Amino acid sequence: MTLLTVRKITRTFGEKETAVHALQDVSFDVEAGTMVALVGRSGSGKTTLLNVIGGLDRPDTGTVHVDGVEVTALDEDGLSLLRREKVSYVFQTFGLIPVLSAAENVGAPLRLARTPAAERERRVALLLDLVGLGDHAGQRPGELSGGQQQRVAIARALAASPRLLIADEPTGQLDADTGRSVMALLRGVVESEGVTALISTHDPIMMALADRVIRINDGRITE
Amino acid sequence: MKLPSPRWPSLRRPVLHWPVLHWPVLHWPSIRGRARADAGPLVLTAVVVAVVSALAGAVPSLLRSTADEAVRDAVRRAGSNADVTVTARWEPDDGETGRIRMPRLAEDVTALRERALNELGGGLRAALLPPVAGVITPTLKVTDGSVLRTLRLGYLSRDGGPAVTWLTGGEPGPTEEGFPEVAPSGPPWTVSIGLSETAAAAFDAEPGDHIPVADEKGNPKDVVVSGVFRPADPADPAWRLAPWLLEPVTGADGLGSTRFGGLLSAASLPDARLAFGPDDTKRTVWFSPDPDVLTWESADRIAATAVTLKATSASSSSFDTASTWNTQLDAVLRDVREQVNAASAQASVLLIAVLTVAVLVLLLAAGLVVHRRTPALAVARQRGTGLPVLAIELVIESATVALFAAGIGLAFARTLVSQSVSGNGPQPSFGVAALVAVVPVVLAAVMAAPVLAVIAAARATRDRRAPANRSARRRVARTAQMRRVAGELAVFAVVAAAFAALHQRGVQPGAAVWLPAAAPTLGVLAGALIVLRLAPVGAGFALRWAVRSTRPLAVFGASRVAETAGRVLPLVTMVVAAGLPVFAFTVAGTVEAGLRDGAWRTVGAEARLDLAPDSLASPELVRRIAGQRGVSHVVAGQVIDGARIVAEEVTVSPRLVIVDARAFRELLEDTPLPDGGALAGLESSASPSASASAPATASASALPTLFPDKSEMSDEGSSVPALVLSADGGMRVGMKLQLLRDDAPAVALTAIGTAPAIGGAPDVVLVDANALATAGMTAEPDTIWATGPGAAQAITTSGVAGDAVIRTEILRERHDAPLVSGLLRLAWASAVVMLALGLLGFTLSAAATAPDRWQTLTRLRTIGLRPRDARRVATAELLPLAAVAALAGPALGLGLAWQTLGPLALRLLTGQSADPAAHLPWPALIVVSTSFLVVALAVAPAESALRRRQHLSEVLRVGT
Ligand SMILES: Nc1ncnc2c1ncn2[C@@H]1O[C@H](COP(=O)(O)OP(=O)(O)OP(=O)(O)O)[C@@H](O)[C@H]1O
């Protein structure tokens, strides 16, 4: 079953002479339950592509369908709902909410989804255990290491049981060992939670862990 | 979110030989670039400095000119009470057997004038108009049997004036030339006088006619008309002293009487002296103050001179010809001085409040600027820019802004002052006082940003990680906590000192004015510190509730609130900026309410008629007034000031009020004045027919028993119940009192209750007219009180000689008095400025937290928060600060007003006998509270609108 369909996406920044063609005629499909690595040199358009797929940015042309929903046709509220129910992100810079504890960060998507408190607490505990941070539930992001923060971010991304997990260089700010354990974690959760993952990376190990590698060069898919 | 560094055109090169001390090299492009990048907050800072400089600069000068105006106003109002008079006896005129005619008395009058001018001294002489000297004889009755007419003779001299032209006949001449000796047993000595045209017509007199007159005891006098005159200038100030010389005056010598005047000349003055007893006529010199040259500064010296003159003259023997000085001018000036002191105390209280709010808001603005610059400052530091260079560059920027703005503000203040001081008074000096008031604001504007920035830059490059060791961490925390407590204790100590100073000596001019004057501001500040302590506790509770609540958004707002609740400056500024406007509004409201109340108390009714001496309020008059349209109650009574009453063997002299108790109670109930309750206790003996039949709704107490049939009176009075009011406790409820009378036995009184302060008098004894009549004392009503919308009209048009005292007129007069209107304007202006500053401060502190707030909200957007919910969370974050300001501020402002208005002596301005109770204009309170909430509700949509064009992707790209 195809979870993600990307068709003829172009995205150009700027105009005329200064125009940057970040994405040019990008099309591909991703099967449900697979882990896909998006690989390319710096500036090749990885972040732009992931933003367009997740609805954080709009393409100039082309369509994106996630789980049957045409992302490129949604308005702001529709996109909010999409992010609540189907698509979640893990950012290179973690993107946690500084004033909330690790547990509250993980529980935040569940709050937005109005999950009953008891169920929310159960799931938060489960996810924190899954990412190995059961003992750090009460700590704030500022009190966690980078690797721990990224693991909280992954737990948060999985909280609302999304269909598609988008991760933009999730190990970019981590040292090699930590990065590797985070990647192993991602691989594990894709399996255990049954989500589809689209992960941009420079890391060969990540590529090795992935079911499939999509290569992008100057805004074009080279596969 | 933009990175600040690219907005700065260039960052400094590293300083190469850093260990070598050299003059710091400033980097002008950095200075310019920074200023341009943060133009918004800098402009706001400039506006705050300019507005506050204008206000603070104008107030001292305006206060000064208002004080001058108040002195002039008081002296003008005092009229002849402010006159300085000098009297002296004549040289004795005893001869061998009788009295000798002294032909040079006019020269003696002139001599007294010269002497008085010499004794005056320069300071006082400059403040007084040229004197008028003269002689005025006792009153004579005209004995032609017709209507009641009186005659007084007067001689006036003022620098050769006042000039008259003789229409018929001529100037009064001497009855006999030289020094004849007059036998005491002889016929009355003839005196020649001139008559004005009106007087001559009234007497139907021609030159040579005699006017039949006699003195009080019925001894006839011989007055002959020499001529009929017309004044060259009826407005000559000399005539003011004896207006009856020109036109007959009614009511001056009792009801229904008319006083005429006979003009004496230098030649007939000696005859006038001989016609009366040896000491019945005196030479007098009148000085009237010249209000136009009086100033606040000169007032003090003048009052002192007047006191000295009175003191020295009092000591001189009464049998020589030394001059006796008399004036109320010193008392008039002392009163106005007290008022000016009270007003300037209140003004400095308000000014300190405004300056405090302004400084706090400037600190907030500086905090915002520094917050935005911190990353770039850190980069600059890392590249090697020294802190001194950074500090100097920042001071150059802030000093330019602050001094420029202060200059504009002061220039504006200056035009304001010179425009508002119109008329002939001297231009107010725009001096040091104005500059001194501006200093704290300018200093804050110049120093705040550089100091905060240097601290931030130093921190950014210093390794300030918390120590790993747990006990070391705890020690650091404890030190910080101790420091904070010590700071708070210091503030509370200063507050306590300020309150002690305020309550002990009020705000008297002198050395440490600012401490007591700062008491209300410091009080609000201390309250804000307490709120600051409570805020994190409250936020913690809210967070715990939010975590448990099913509302998905509550927890996000509450966590942000909990995060920011401990920030000192925004919270303190908001609470102070909401509290002090309420304080200022309360000052204004209390003064306004006090003025209304004071006017009621002074008049005692809607309108009052103080009948001229010797005239009585007849039942017909009372009934006539009660019959007028719109008059609801009319009561006549007798008011005797300085009655002699023995209370426990001590004689006191209170105001004795004799009135029909029931009618007076009913009248008082028709006014906002307190009480008639106690009056009810006097009513038992009152006759049931106290209120005479009156048309329409008006009830008139014509006091039938005030004019009782003599036969009904019982001579042996049992004790008459009375109400007493005593400032010093000399008369108390339950006491037996004796009302002393001249030609009759004392009346026994029993104090059974507390009397109202009739006319604002401190000591009052009030008795029921009927009860007093039963005890054998008949009242002679001389005062009429009336209430109802038509009362003022009815009293003014009563057609009876006397003073009509109208409540609304008294109120308007006091309201328009320079000090009162000036203070009211200042109170309103400072309240509005402080409120505006507070709201500006709110937006500044919102702007300072905006980046963090929207970072959180953007992150929440990536997990599915809708845009409109993001606005709601932002509002939920901002609202608590506004709510705390809206609740705690006004509560503190009111509390402080309640605590400090007493020592500020507003009564001196409101004309009340006691300090007015704090009175709050509710609409103002509501405006203050809601404006903070409204701004809080408006900020989040505005912020989100400003960020509308930013795509989530762009926001996230920079890693926030
Ligand atoms: N907001 C923007 N405005 C202008 N150009 C942009 C913008 N965002 C991206 N670009 C350009 O689009 C191109 C693709 O950028 P993108 O961030 O997608 O690259 P990337 O593959 O994610 O690189 P990296 O591996 O370094 O993160 C780049 O050339 C970049 O300069």
Ligand SMILES: [Mg+2]
């Ligand atoms: Mg990228």
